[in-house]
Amino acid sequence: MDLGRQIASRLNEATFERIAGLAIANAELNRPRIGRSILDLAATLPGGDDRALVVAAGPSLHRRRSLERLRATGFTGSVVAVDGALGACLRAGVVPDLVVSVDPHGERIVRWFGDPALTAPPDDDYFRRQEMDPAHRRDEVAANRELVELVDQHGPRLRLALATSAAPAVVDRCEKAGMALYWWNPMYDDYDAPDSVSRRLHAANGLPCLNGGGNVGTAAWVIAHAVLGKRRVGIVGMDLSYAPGTPYAGTQYYPELRALLGERYAEAFIHIDNPHVGETWFCDPAYYWFRDVFLEMAREADCRTFNCTEGGILFGPGVTVTPLEHFLKGNDG
Amino acid sequence: MKQFLRGNYPLDVVIEEPAEAAVAGATEAFERKALSRLGGSICFVSKKGFLWKGDGTDGSRAADRQPA
Numbered sequence: 559m560d561l562g563r564q565i566a567s568r569l570n571e572a573t574f575e576r577i578a579g580l581a582i583a584n585a586e587l588n589r590p591r592i593g594r595s596i597l598d599l600a601a602t603l604p605g606g607d608d609r610a611l612v613v614a615a616g617p618s619l620h621r622r623r624s625l626e627r628l629r630a631t632g633f634t635g636s637v638v639a640v641d642g643a644l645g646a647c648l649r650a651g652v653v654p655d656l657v658v659s660v661d662p663h664g665e666r667i668v669r670w671f672g673d674p675a676l677t678a679p680p681d682d683d684y685f686r687r688q689e690m691d692p693a694h695r696r697d698e699v700a701a702n703r704e705l706v707e708l709v710d711q712h713g714p715r716l717r718l719a720l721a722t723s724a725a726p727a728v729v730d731r732c733e734k735a736g737m738a739l740y741w742w743n744p745m746y747d748d749y750d751a752p753d754s755v756s757r758r759l760h761a762a763n764g765l766p767c768l769n770g771g772g773n774v775g776t777a778a779w780v781i782a783h784a785v786l787g788k789r790r791v792g793i794v795g796m797d798l799s800y801a802p803g804t805p806y807a808g809t810q811y812y813p814e815l816r817a818l819l820g821e822r823y824a825e826a827f828i829h830i831d832n833p834h835v836g837e838t839w840f841c842d843p844a845y846y847w848f849r850d851v852f853l854e855m856a857r858e859a860d861c862r863t864f865n866c867t868e869g870g871i872l873f874g875p876g877v878t879v880t881p882l883e884h885f886l887k888g889n890d891g
Numbered sequence: 892m893k894q895f896l897r898g899n900y901p902l903d904v905v906i907e908e909p910a911e912a913a914v915a916g917a918t919e920a921f922e923r924k925a926l927s928r929l930g931g932s933i934c935f936v937s938k939k940g941f942l943w944k945g946d947g948t949d950g951s952r953a954a955d956r957q958p959a
Contacts (some may be wrong), residue, residue: 570934574930660933756943766945769940817928853919
């Protein structure tokens with residue numbers, strides 16, 4: 559097994575190590591502010607269409623102009639966007655029915671909602687370095703300022719499915735923008751195990767625990783079918799990988815891989831041919847783990863999953879790859 | 892370390908060799924810490940379904956929550 563896949567096989571435990579301490583501390587800080595449960599969400603969304611489209615923030619979202627094409631079709635299903643795609647949605651004139659946020663990071667995630675406190679480029683180059691949202695690469699401060707205005711403008715129309723792990727700064731920002739918050743716990747471990755963290759958290763705040771699959775995009779897909787009850791779930795922008803030609807230095811885990819592996823860092827990247835688009839995409843171990851987990855979950859899900867990303871590495875049993883318009887117009891079979 | 896360090900004078904203290912298990916444990920802990928920087932933003936729990944609403948035996952405190 560190559561180095562990248564070796565590392566990927568250990569990321570389930572590693573994720574618990576990475577986030578559990580901070581996420582549970584955030585849950586405790588957020589506890590007095592917890593109101594509505596995510597289980598109250600389905601009743602607030604328009605019914606009559608059993609479809610949802612999950613909008614993730616991968617590079618294909620821009621390469622394929624997925625949001626402009628979505629807007630042009632008059633799609634009547636629910637649009638569920640991850641936090642990192644909210645800015646792109648609002649700039650494209652797409653107001654999601656639901657936004658999902660989970661990452662406990664104390665400073666970064668609030669930026670997806672526009673950080674009113676940001677007046678100069680921060681030392682952290684997380685947003686400048688990557689192509690998750692190209693607007694942030696061009697001019698980070700101007701992009702943030704525009705996003706603050708857009709989120710303030712649309713906030714009262716937005717619902718947010720917010721994990722208790724979210725940083726208090728995110729809660730502050732979204733409350734002040736007027737969003738309706740619906741809370742849930744991430745599932746951290748086997749709730750039947752002795753001393754289960756998930757069970758303790760549920761006992762403390764009464765919220766359901768959601769199996770998130772490693773990343774916010776997968777969590778949004780889980781919400782679409784397991785919470786909203788959608789039976790046909792499309793996804794866009796879920797590449798779980800980097801487009802051909804992306805420099806390694808422009809990838810999400812580049813600094814961590816350099817620190818861990820030194821000059822051998824490039825061996826950790828995994829290259830995968832996508833026969834649906836005739837391109838070779840590549841991913842780091844984390845994204846490869848996300849892909850494995852998603853395919854495992856898709857086989858168990860009580861919905862049909864249509865990947866309309868038109869790029870990336872997410873294909874296999876349980877996932878139907880189809881052009882976006884086929885799904886949006888209901889021609890998916 | 893004894894095979895590498897040899898002095899020409901007696902020591903007043905007894906130096907205990909670290910057990911192999913302790914060394915292995917420290918290495919594993921270092922690896923775990925290093926790997927944790929590469930993980931995701933939310934866990935995955937295999938074969939436990941998508942949504943757990945509790946089983947009614949855990950003292951769920953939903954009724955105590957204040958509305959937003």
